[in-house]
Amino acid sequence: MSDNVFGTGQAGENAFPDVATLTYEQARDELIETVKILELGQMSLDESLKYWERGEALAKRCEVLLDGASQRVEAALGTQENE
Secondary structure, three states, X not given: OOOOOOOOOOOOOOOOXXXXXXXXXXXXXXXXXXXXXXXXXXXXXXXXXXXXHHHXXXXXXXXXXHHHHHHHHHHHHHHHHOO
């Protein structure tokens, strides 16, 4: 076997940052990459499920951040209308 092996090929439990710490752009970009990886279909079922779960969490994070931005815009518009 080669001595140039750098890992086991398995992602560790902390391989990805906590979704709650990601900005919208970070979550969106990682979600795009996750979808690309899943579309390749070259992983085991367990690996695919892990990526699917990560993708679901990333999509939810994007949704939460977009909802927050929408509320801020609505609040700003409401403030302008009251002036």
